[in-house]
Amino acid sequence: MSSKxxxxxxxxxxxxxxxxxxxxxxxxxxxYAVECCGTAAEGMAAFxxxxxxxxxxDLMLPDRTGLEVMxxxxxxxxxxxxxxxxxxGSINKAVEMMRAGAHEFLxxxxxxxxxxxxxxxxxxxxxxxxxxxxxVSAVPVLAPFIGHSPTxxxxxDKIRSVARSMATVFITGESGTGKxxxxxxxxxxxxxxxxxxxxxxxxxxxxxxxxxxxxxxxRGSFTGAINDKIGAAAAADGGTLFLDEICEMDLNxxxxxxxxxxxxxxxxxxxxxxxxxNVRIICATNRNPLEEVRRGRFREDLYYRLHVVPVHLPPLxxxxxxxxxxxxxxxxxxxxxEGHVFTSLAPRVKELFRSLPWPGxxxxxxxxxxxxxxxxxxxxxxxxxxxxxxLADRPTLAPAPEERPRVTMQDLSGRTLxxxxxxxxxxxxxxxxxxxxxxxxxxxxxxxTLYRKREAWEKADRxx
Amino acid sequence: MxxxxxxxxxxxxxPALDRxxxxxxxxxxxxxxxxxxxxxxxxxxxxxxxxxxxxxPYEVGRAAHELKGLAATVGAARLADMARSVDAVAxxxxxxxxxxxxxxxxxxxxxxxxxxxxxxADTPRP
Numbered sequence: 001m002s003s004k005x006x007x008x009x010x011x012x013x014x015x016x017x018x019x020x021x022x023x024x025x026x027x028x029x030x031x032y033a034v035e036c037c038g039t040a041a042e043g044m045a046a047f048x049x050x051x052x053x054x055x056x057x058d059l060m061l062p063d064r065t066g067l068e069v070m071x072x073x074x075x076x077x078x079x080x081x082x083x084x085x086x087x088x089g090s091i092n093k094a095v096e097m098m099r100a101g102a103h104e105f106l107x108x109x110x111x112x113x114x115x116x117x118x119x120x121x122x123x124x125x126x127x128x129x130x131x132x133x134x135x136v137s138a139v140p141v142l143a144p145f146i147g148h149s150p151t152x153x154x155x156x157d158k159i160r161s162v163a164r165s166m167a168t169v170f171i172t173g174e175s176g177t178g179k180x181x182x183x184x185x186x187x188x189x190x191x192x193x194x195x196x197x198x199x200x201x202x203x204x205x206x207x208x209x210x211x212x213x214x215x216x217x218x219r220g221s222f223t224g225a226i227n228d229k230i231g232a233a234a235a236a237d238g239g240t241l242f243l244d245e246i247c248e249m250d251l252n253x254x255x256x257x258x259x260x261x262x263x264x265x266x267x268x269x270x271x272x273x274x275x276x277x278n279v280r281i282i283c284a285t286n287r288n289p290l291e292e293v294r295r296g297r298f299r300e301d302l303y304y305r306l307h308v309v310p311v312h313l314p315p316l317x318x319x320x321x322x323x324x325x326x327x328x329x330x331x332x333x334x335x336x337x338e339g340h341v342f343t344s345l346a347p348r349v350k351e352l353f354r355s356l357p358w359p360g361x362x363x364x365x366x367x368x369x370x371x372x373x374x375x376x377x378x379x380x381x382x383x384x385x386x387x388x389x390x391l392a393d394r395p396t397l398a399p400a401p402e403e404r405p406r407v408t409m410q411d412l413s414g415r416t417l418x419x420x421x422x423x424x425x426x427x428x429x430x431x432x433x434x435x436x437x438x439x440x441x442x443x444x445x446x447x448x449t450l451y452r453k454r455e456a457w458e459k460a461d462r463x464x
Numbered sequence: 465m466x467x468x469x470x471x472x473x474x475x476x477x478x479p480a481l482d483r484x485x486x487x488x489x490x491x492x493x494x495x496x497x498x499x500x501x502x503x504x505x506x507x508x509x510x511x512x513x514x515x516x517x518x519x520x521p522y523e524v525g526r527a528a529h530e531l532k533g534l535a536a537t538v539g540a541a542r543l544a545d546m547a548r549s550v551d552a553v554a555x556x557x558x559x560x561x562x563x564x565x566x567x568x569x570x571x572x573x574x575x576x577x578x579x580x581x582x583x584x585a586d587t588p589r590p
Binding site for chain 1: 488489492493497500501504505507508526529530532533534536537538544
């Protein structure tokens with residue numbers, strides 16, 4: 001068996017003869033050659049004979065399960081696009097199939113247009129695949145990630161596996177672990193890399209505007225809608241839509257998102273006709289999504305629709321030597337940008353970095369390194385160059401979170417209201433590991449408010 | 465099925481088969497496909513009905529699973545719903561209970577077969 005399938009003939013493995021005839025008729029009318037089989041054994045024999053690039057595979061076959069057949073096919077020819085066909089009620093099985101490498105799944109009943117769209121998607125994916133199969137295992141690190149820790153190598157492998165399918169990816173991880181980077185890596189590694197990558201932070205946009213941001217609106221559909229606006233879903237047509245902080249999404253909008261996922265159609269605010277879009281969804285959250293479902297803040301059906309391939313990004317403190325590898329790489333790069341020369345970290349700094357809890361993860365590490373590079377000349381990063389508040393995070397010196405010194409009235413006296421606001425917000429963020437949603441909940445304001453304020457402060461700080 | 469109408473089923477009861485769905489399937493090919501697919505559908509529904517007569521709970525569950533996909537595809541929505549229900553419970557039922565839950569299913573298959581024959585012969589119901 002060759003490692004790359006080469007036949008244009010579509011292999012259909014379906015045990016109900018009339019359904020075989022129906023699917024075959026639809027495919028042949030569209031000009032495809034089709035070979036039909038009714039059992040797993042016949043299907044595997046035909047696959048060996050034909051080297052089919054696309055396999056339509058029923059989930060329940062008389063002699064074996066579709067999952068077992070698909071595993072055999074992908075083991076022999078990993079480039080094959082397997083489209084799983086399933087009856088209603090087998091969604092969990094379909095999810096399992098997607099995780100195991102299926103390209104797409106079709107739920108019975110589906111019409112000929114849906115079937116042909118799935119075939120066309122598979123053909124596009126095949127066209128975009130490299131002609132000579134790459135030995136990805138020989139290149140364990142997935143750019144632009146840095147780090148060789150075992151947990152990250154697993155993440156890279158997962159990203160590579162999921163990239164070849166259309167499956168929805170659900171990224172979890174603490175704030176600052178690189179969830180958007182992960183989403184971009186999935187997009188760039190996929191057959192959609194030539195299409196747009198549109199990222200939307202659901203927590204940064206006021207609830208009232210979010211629907212319009214996702215689905216777009218027509219001019220005059222509400223006060224202030226002075227022009228037609230294309231939403232993120234339409235902007236991502238042919239590419240990937242990344243919904244960050246998905247758990248911040250309003251429940252009403254979750255219903256609309258679910259409908260969008262089920263039908264692949266969007267209806268802009270004020271429009272009457274839906275429009276079909278071809279978008280891959282990747283979403284992320286720093287919360288525990290299942291806990292959000294239990295608390296009634298996230299729709300269970302939407303969770304199962306989205307949570308097809310989970311990717312968990314480990315916190316920096318669990319990535320072993322990655323903290324050193326990232327620091328050494330970035331410090332050189334940043335120094336070049338700032339016109340300084342830094343080449344290494346002092347042994348004491350390495351020791352300190354390994355022991356810090358890094359509540360803000362890689363984002364916090366980047367900020368620390370930028371601070372060092374901007375304020376110092378180099379060539380080696382020493383403990384004295386580190387920001388003093390970082391040293392306070394040392395486990396041996398720092399108080400436990402509940403004992404962390406709180407902002408007192410004395411700290412606030414003599415300051416402007418705007419300064420006090422910033423102190424209070426930054427204190428809340430620090431106590432919640434830089435999690436904007438958590439800090440927003442404590443302060444009883446929307447996360448979007450905090451994102452906007454933080455952006456404004458960062459701009460102002462840069463100007464100083 | 466005819467008995468159900470005589471026993472007072474409302475006149476508004478939807479047909480066993482959505483003719484438009486089936487016609488759309490037939491329209492994918494010529495008269496040969498119409499005849500071949502009609503005959504194959506008849507054979508498949510009859511085969512599945514036979515399983516409900518004599519099958520073990522496992523076999524009935526498998527048949528119900530197959531039937532729900534087939535029925536939904538050809539526009540037999542009520543039959544698909546009934547098959548879905550049987551698929552969900554079949555494997556935990558005794559023989560007596562199984563006979564009770566499959567009886568209406570078999571009757572509905574018969575109704576679908578009648579409608580199917582009419583559509584294949586292109587003789588719409590008056």
